Amino acid sequence: MSAVAKLDSMLPQPHEVRQVTRETPDTFTLTLQPPKGVDGNAFLPGQFSMLWVFGVGELPISISGDPAVPDRLIYTVRSVGQATHALVSQKAGGGVGVRGPFGTGWPIDAARGRDVIVVAGGIGLAPLRPVIYHVLRNRNQYGRLIVLYGARSPRDLLYRKELANWARQQDTQVLTTVDYGGIAWHGHVGVVTTLFKYARLQPARSVAMICGPEIMMRFVTRELETHGLKRADIYLSMERNMKCAVGFCGHCQYGPHFICKDGPVFPYESIRPLLEKYEL
Numbered sequence: 001m002s003a004v005a006k007l008d009s010m011l012p013q014p015h016e017v018r019q020v021t022r023e024t025p026d027t028f029t030l031t032l033q034p035p036k037g038v039d040g041n042a043f044l045p046g047q048f049s050m051l052w053v054f055g056v057g058e059l060p061i062s063i064s065g066d067p068a069v070p071d072r073l074i075y076t077v078r079s080v081g082q083a084t085h086a087l088v089s090q091k092a093g094g095g096v097g098v099r100g101p102f103g104t105g106w107p108i109d110a111a112r113g114r115d116v117i118v119v120a121g122g123i124g125l126a127p128l129r130p131v132i133y134h135v136l137r138n139r140n141q142y143g144r145l146i147v148l149y150g151a152r153s154p155r156d157l158l159y160r161k162e163l164a165n166w167a168r169q170q171d172t173q174v175l176t177t178v179d180y181g182g183i184a185w186h187g188h189v190g191v192v193t194t195l196f197k198y199a200r201l202q203p204a205r206s207v208a209m210i211c212g213p214e215i216m217m218r219f220v221t222r223e224l225e226t227h228g229l230k231r232a233d234i235y236l237s238m239e240r241n242m243k244c245a246v247g248f249c250g251h252c253q254y255g256p257h258f259i260c261k262d263g264p265v266f267p268y269e270s271i272r273p274l275l276e277k278y279e280l
């Protein structure tokens with residue numbers, strides 16, 4: 001990357017907030033509109049932006065919209081602290097600064113012609129939703145699409161209408177589970193790995209993409225290997241605190257990698273020894 005390109009990538013572009021919709025009690029989806037004349041919003045599924053809430057701070061958020069519709073940027077944000085709370089409290093007509101997109105994407109080219117297994121926990125479905133859109137939009141280029149999704153409780157499930165709609169698509173299997181059901185829940189209860197026994201897996205012809213809490217990703221990789229998936233066919237998205245997003249500051253260092261530029265999506269093989277170390 002040239003020095004000029006790096007400087008450009010440090011300048012947030014003001015975007016207008018067009019819509020804020022509630023997904024769950026603490027999670028909201030924001031639609032942002034770039035200023036007229038600004039292009040360059042094309043993104044790869046799995047990439048993220050740095051979103052700057054004026055007067056509060058800047059934070060990395062994955063793009064959760066359809067990569068085939070890049071004229072609006074869509075993000076799904078869980079309110080966990082000051083900056084995320086300020087983001088989800090935005091109103092239509094407000095403004096947010098955007099830098100990016102940054103980082104590596106999911107292996108949609110390597111997955112062409114193969115089954116795609118998407119495994120998500122909680123807010124981890126947000127960075128994987130663009131892959132699901134992409135596969136469904138290019139249905140004849142991929143084999144079976146299997147989505148395994150776990151949330152804490154039924155009210156924490158993201159994109160409920162879309163999950164139901166995806167489940168009706170050709171060659172697509174969508175399985176959801178929750179940690180705690182409650183009396184109105186008639187679905188599956190248990191951690192996401194308990195869904196594997198119901199999944200119509202064809203391990204030798206599959207590529208798996210995983211995003212969720214690290215403990216969940218450790219168990220999912222083991223489960224996939226037990227089912228016969230090759231390590232080279234498993235990819236994960238990692239999360240660490242981030243400041244510059246272009247590999248300058250070192251905040252997101254992960255062993256020899258910087259998550260902002262070498263990730264967030266990594267081949268499992270390249271980070272397996274790090275993932276095995278807790279609290280790294």
Ligand SMILES: Cc1cc2nc3c(=O)[nH]c(=O)nc-3n(C[C@H](O)[C@H](O)[C@H](O)COP(=O)(O)OP(=O)(O)OC[C@H]3O[C@@H](n4cnc5c(N)ncnc54)[C@H](O)[C@@H]3O)c2cc1C
Nearest residue numbers: 048059060061062076077078080081082083084239240264
């Ligand atoms: C590449 C990348 C992509 C990301 N994509 C998304 C996304 O699509 N949607 C989204 O909501 N978040 C996403 N995040 C996480 C998001 O950037 C952080 O949640 C955010 O920086 C927290 O900022 P804050 O000021 O609100 O909270 P802080 O004030 O920094 O933290 C408040 C409290 O919440 C805890 N906390 C912080 N982050 C998390 C977390 N992720 N999960 C649980 N507890 C947390 C902290 O330990 C602290 O106790 C992503 C992070 C990375 C690195």
